[in-house]
Amino acid sequence: MTADLPLRCRCGALEGRVGSPHRAGRAICYCRDCRSFARWLGEPDRTLDAAGGTEVLATLPRYVAFDRGLERLQCVSLTPKGLYRWYAACCRTPVGNTPRDPKLSYVGLVRGCIDVPADALDAALGPVRMKVSTDSALERMPSTPRETLRGLAKVVRNVGGARLSGAYRENPFFRAGTAQPLVAPTVLSFEQWESLREER
Ligand SMILES: [Zn+2]
Numbered sequence: 001m002t003a004d005l006p007l008r009c010r011c012g013a014l015e016g017r018v019g020s021p022h023r024a025g026r027a028i029c030y031c032r033d034c035r036s037f038a039r040w041l042g043e044p045d046r047t048l049d050a051a052g053g054t055e056v057l058a059t060l061p062r063y064v065a066f067d068r069g070l071e072r073l074q075c076v077s078l079t080p081k082g083l084y085r086w087y088a089a090c091c092r093t094p095v096g097n098t099p100r101d102p103k104l105s106y107v108g109l110v111r112g113c114i115d116v117p118a119d120a121l122d123a124a125l126g127p128v129r130m131k132v133s134t135d136s137a138l139e140r141m142p143s144t145p146r147e148t149l150r151g152l153a154k155v156v157r158n159v160g161g162a163r164l165s166g167a168y169r170e171n172p173f174f175r176a177g178t179a180q181p182l183v184a185p186t187v188l189s190f191e192q193w194e195s196l197r198e199e200r
């Protein structure tokens, strides 16, 4: 149950793994920024569900390791202060989202880069119980507040623990021991940002 989960971009050039998956939390984010990211990458239907949600696996960056093709890993930010949104440039597979400050030890790995079939992921981690930003979903969402709060509490506990122990310094998305992202992010212009926000 606690075996590493393989990470892989669609073309296979970027490969890695996420350890301690039992500490991770599955969530679907319905925020407009996650949709904009999917649109910016192209073929958003690969990432978004019918209600415009992006499934992520929330975990600590130190559990993530890249084994191959790290030079493919690139970063975009929708706005000058937005999250770092990581993707594999070879095939534009979304990889994950991290805060700009690595002391906030968090990564939301996008489902599309987790190379595990749906039934196996359900068996390993249980179904998705957290739904966030449901107010901006494209369909009406039944809210799941209790499950979501419980799931978020687990993530916050993990993030806080990493900060106290100094473990946040192990982060494959940043240059070792610094707050410098591994690659300089592309920051979208206001016009690009605006055009990506247009909902169909
Ligand atoms: Zn690729």
Ligand SMILES: [Zn+2]
Pocket: 029, 030, 031, 032, 033, 034, 035, 133
């Ligand atoms: Zn989001």
